Amino acid sequence: MLNNAAARRAVSGIVDPVAKGLLRIGLSPDAVTLIGTVATCVAALWFFPRQQWVAGTLVIAAFVVADLLDGTMARISGRSGPWGAFLDSTLDRVADGAIFGGVVLGLALSGDTLSAAACLLALVGGGVVSYAKARAESIGVECNVGIAERAERVILLLVATFLTGLGVPYVLPVAVWILAGLTWITVGQRILHVRRQLRVLPPEDAA
Ligand SMILES: CCCCCCCC/C=C\CCCCCCCC(=O)OC[C@H](COP(=O)(O)O[C@@H]1[C@H](O)[C@H](OP(=O)(O)O)[C@@H](O)[C@H](O)[C@H]1O)OC(=O)CCCCCCC/C=C\CCCCCCCC
Ligand SMILES: Nc1ccn([C@@H]2O[C@H](COP(=O)(O)O)[C@@H](O)[C@H]2O)c(=O)n1
Ligand SMILES: [Mg+2]
Ligand SMILES: [Mg+2]
Secondary structure: OOOOHHHHHHHHHHHHHHHHHHHHOOOOHHHHHHHHHHHHHHHHHHHHHHOOHHHHHHHHHHHHOHHHHHHHHHHHOOOOOHHHHHHHHHHHHHHHHHHHHHHHHHHHHOOOHHHHHHHHHHHHHHHHHHHHHHHHHHOOOOOOOOOOOHHHHHHHHHHHHHHHHOOOOOHHHHHHHHHHHHHHHHHHHHHHHHHHHHHHOOOOOOO
């Protein structure tokens, strides 16, 4: 839903100048992908298991935007390519594992094992959502569909962790169940989408 041209245009006024600045100081798109992932993982696995929700959210939010910056840097500098696409997508899965895994640990260690289980369901579902897209693309089918793509999943979880840190009750347990539901609905949407596309494609085009 958010991974579209309109959403990207809306943030480009901030993202583009920052991307140009990072290129000017000599950082490469790959370095930003890597730094963003490592910093996100360290922050998620340090703050969230300790239930330091506000600090964790703010640090992760600062570094997860590296995912918007790296592609912009690659495009501006004419370095977009299959290697960068592979690295970006693969490291997204690592960052998601750390963010959602950190929340699973935080919830479980606080004694809320039911919410921890819901968050685990959302984590596994998120992996399946992304796998479905990668596998669809490998057989020649575009699969940019679904109610809860990565941007929605990350933003919903981070808003919930932030509000929880501010003391708003029930928001994280409710959010992780909603996330688990929306994520698995997205799995279903992608499976149906691929099925429909393969029905309209001649067999030789769906390799
Ligand atoms: C009550 C209010 C409290 C507020 C508390 C603070 C909460 C903070 C919440 C959010 C802030 C952080 C927002 C960060 C958003 C980044 C999300 C993101 O993942 O963006 C990347 C996304 C897709 O990028 P890719 O193409 O690189 O990734 C693809 C994706 O992983 C696919 O996964 P799937 O969907 O299948 O599961 C893979 O399949 C695919 O392989 C992979 O390539 O990009 C977008 O979606 C673009 C639009 C995002 C718009 C987000 C709006 C962000 C809002 C605020 C950001 C502010 C920007 C400021 C920049 C400052 C720079 C220093
Ligand atoms: N290190 C990188 C990261 C990304 N790319 C290219 O950008 C595309 C993703 O763009 P986002 O704005 O969603 O990050 C990706 O498909 C690559 O083409 C790159 O080249 N190098
Ligand atoms: Mg990116
Ligand atoms: Mg990425």
